[in-house]
Amino acid sequence: MTAFSATNSHAQSSAFSGMAGNWQGSGTVSLDDGSSERIRCRATYKVSGASMDMNLTCASDAYKFNLLAEVVAAGGEVTGKWSETSRNVGGSIQGRGANGSFQVIAEAAGFSSSISLKTSGTKQQVTMKADSQFRAANISLSK
Secondary structure, eight states: OHHHHHHHHHHHHTTTTTOOEEEEEEEEEEETTSOEEEEEEEEEEEEETTEEEEEEEEEOSSOEEEEEEEEEEETTEEEEEEEETTTTEEEEEEEEEETTEEEEEEEETTEEEEEEEEEETTEEEEEEEESSSEEEEEEEEEO
């Protein structure tokens, strides 16, 4: 029983394994007017056991967003809170994930976005889809 508990604890603490540190890259953002723009992005992940703080900033010549999140992973479930500082909105995050790959929903009053994040070694893919002025983003990052 002790070995199982230790394994379970280790599995929970490794939910964000390989994500800590600074990442950068580029991608595209799609807006509700049908336009699409290339964006440059930077992400910082601070991992402490089963908790992670994220700061993702992306910008083009005409568009910018700064997404902050504080999440906790336990038993394959991910919960937390998020905010987008340039638009002064925020809310809750919930979903599933482990080993650097996550599928979550970020919600706030009148807003919902699905977010998929997959980390593989020094590469990371972030995909966001929403039904608002911001429609989608596809971002490739590397360490």
